[in-house]
Amino acid sequence: MKNPLYFVIVFALSLAGSARTIVSAQRSAATPDVTAKAVAAARAFLATLDSRQQAVVVVPLNKDTRVRWSNLPNGAVGIGFQRNGLKLGDLTPAQQQAALDLVGAALSRTGYQKVMNIVNAEEEFARSRPRDNNPARFGRSEYYIAILGTPSPAQPWMIQFGGHHLGINLTVVGKENVLTPSHTGTQPGSYSLNGQTIRPLGKENDKAFALINALDASQRKEAMLNYQVPDGVFGPGHDGEIIQPEGVRASKFTPNQQAMLLDLINEWVSILNDAAASPKMAEIKSRLADTYFAWSGPTTNGSAAYFRIQGPTVEIEYAPNGGTPDHIHTFYRDPTNDYAAKFIKP
Amino acid sequence: MKKALAVVSFIGLLSAFGATASAHRIDEYLQAARLAIGPDRITLEMDLTPGVDVAPLIFALINTNHDGMISEAEARAYASQLLKEIVLDLDGHPQRLSLVRAQFPSFQEMSEGVGTIRIEASAVCASGPGQHVLFYQNNHRNDISVYLVNALLPASRNIEITGQRRDPLQRGIQLSFTVSR
Numbered sequence: 259m260k261n262p263l264y265f266v267i268v269f270a271l272s273l274a275g276s277a278r279t280i281v282s283a284q285r286s287a288a289t290p291d292v293t294a295k296a297v298a299a300a301r302a303f304l305a306t307l308d309s310r311q312q313a314v315v316v317v318p319l320n321k322d323t324r325v326r327w328s329n330l331p332n333g334a335v336g337i338g339f340q341r342n343g344l345k346l347g348d349l350t351p352a353q354q355q356a357a358l359d360l361v362g363a364a365l366s367r368t369g370y371q372k373v374m375n376i377v378n379a380e381e382e383f384a385r386s387r388p389r390d391n392n393p394a395r396f397g398r399s400e401y402y403i404a405i406l407g408t409p410s411p412a413q414p415w416m417i418q419f420g421g422h423h424l425g426i427n428l429t430v431v432g433k434e435n436v437l438t439p440s441h442t443g444t445q446p447g448s449y450s451l452n453g454q455t456i457r458p459l460g461k462e463n464d465k466a467f468a469l470i471n472a473l474d475a476s477q478r479k480e481a482m483l484n485y486q487v488p489d490g491v492f493g494p495g496h497d498g499e500i501i502q503p504e505g506v507r508a509s510k511f512t513p514n515q516q517a518m519l520l521d522l523i524n525e526w527v528s529i530l531n532d533a534a535a536s537p538k539m540a541e542i543k544s545r546l547a548d549t550y551f552a553w554s555g556p557t558t559n560g561s562a563a564y565f566r567i568q569g570p571t572v573e574i575e576y577a578p579n580g581g582t583p584d585h586i587h588t589f590y591r592d593p594t595n596d597y598a599a600k601f602i603k604p
Numbered sequence: 605m606k607k608a609l610a611v612v613s614f615i616g617l618l619s620a621f622g623a624t625a626s627a628h629r630i631d632e633y634l635q636a637a638r639l640a641i642g643p644d645r646i647t648l649e650m651d652l653t654p655g656v657d658v659a660p661l662i663f664a665l666i667n668t669n670h671d672g673m674i675s676e677a678e679a680r681a682y683a684s685q686l687l688k689e690i691v692l693d694l695d696g697h698p699q700r701l702s703l704v705r706a707q708f709p710s711f712q713e714m715s716e717g718v719g720t721i722r723i724e725a726s727a728v729c730a731s732g733p734g735q736h737v738l739f740y741q742n743n744h745r746n747d748i749s750v751y752l753v754n755a756l757l758p759a760s761r762n763i764e765i766t767g768q769r770r771d772p773l774q775r776g777i778q779l780s781f782t783v784s785r
């Protein structure tokens with residue numbers, strides 16, 4: 259049994275190391291091939307593992323393996339469910355570093371920071387929760403890294419990094435990098451780390467409240483759902499489902515309101531590396547008129563409110579859990595391109 | 605052997621389908637429904653997730669012989685009772701829902717608040733060209749439940765949902781739709 263302090267130190271080192279990775283990932287965004295960087299980082303990570311670990315962390319990429327992600331903590335996900343790959347708590351510091359370097363190479367600087375903020379929130383949650391008989395396991399060491407398929411500059415493969423409140427599913431097909439479906443969440447919604455207040459999903463929250471309050475009475479009336487939404491509808495297990503959209507269409511927005519909506523959507527899209535996020539945002543912008551914004555709950559920031567964004571190539575929902583803004587689940591999908599369906603022939 | 609196969613086909617193994625529970629429920633029974641309108645039938649899919657505090661109650665409703673296991677007969681009985689408590693009307697005419705399949709988690713999963721019962725049912729009902737109204741309401745265990753209900757985007761291009769109205773708790777939904785031909 260490793261001392262808990264060990265993980266705190268390891269993660270501090272990991273974060274410091276990842277800062278170096280982030281810098282190089284940002285530089286790569288200007289180059290046409292971020293895939294090459296992700297492939298190199300994946301191969302570097304695999305080189306740190308022994309053969310037994312490699313056999314566990316590399317999983318065949320198929321329709322059964324790629325859907326193995328969840329917002330729930332390990333141990334509580336249900337008998338028989340096991341996340342793909344290896345958990346950080348079973349890796350050496352050098353292996354953890356290489357794993358996080360891989361995640362950092364595939365994501366943007368802000369995306370990687372968001373992921374780490376969620377992981378650190380989980381550690382805070384694990385530290386503060388009362389001891390009980392719940393078999394669920396919490397904390398940083400419970401995040402899993404997996405490589406589905408073989409890292410390749412041309413053939414499809416996938417990176418999964420996930421645990422409680424996190425499901426990063428990045429499919430790589432040649433130069434295409436696809437982040438849908440993915441999940442971010444947090445509990446607590448806010449915490450202190452090194453004297454700083456961290457709100458992992460604070461920008462999503464604040465930009466959404468700003469947008470709903472920027473709508474005029476008529477727009478807001480259309481946006482408001484007159485019913486409570488006690489849970490998400492785009493979560494794991496709901497691949498391929500497209501619900502009838504609701505709310506106000508962005509075609510009725512002013513240019514400023516449309517810019518606010520795009521800025522809000524960008525909080526999810528820009529988790530991905532800049533080179534892939536930019537064309538994705540352009541695609542969403544080109545269909546913005548057919549994109550809906552729906553809201554359920556109070557409109558005063560600080561309240562627990564649900565919102566949903568649904569367009570031809572984007573689905574996002576932000577769902578407070580248990581009626582509190584201190585426990586959030588969000589899901590990000592593309593109904594036309596989850597798991598890079600557009601680029602992978604069946 | 606034949607009976608064993610029937611059990612597997614009817615009561616699927618939840619683990620094979622990955623985790624579907626989203627929230628960590630405590631004292632509520634989440635009943636999430638999705639309605640699909642097709643040219644000749646209405647399909648209803650339900651995910652039912654009891655929270656940790658109400659899981660024993662729900663499990664006791666299902667496991668009527670109290671042996672700690674859910675048999676095929678018990679699963680069918682619970683699913684059938686659930687469907688009897690669903691109101692489904694098309695243009696004012698009641699529609700009969702038939703069970704297509706069901707999957708039940710173990711009691712352990714339920715007791716952790718992450719075990720989800722999955723039910724699929726359908727009603728055979730042809731909607732001819734013109735305007736129609738579909739009404740759905742879930743009356744199952746409304747003393748402990750919270751609800752979600754959504755309409756799936758119709759797969760047929762000839763069907764267009766033109767309006768949806770829910771009650772504040774999402775127990776029910778009224779869908780207006782048109783069939784073009």
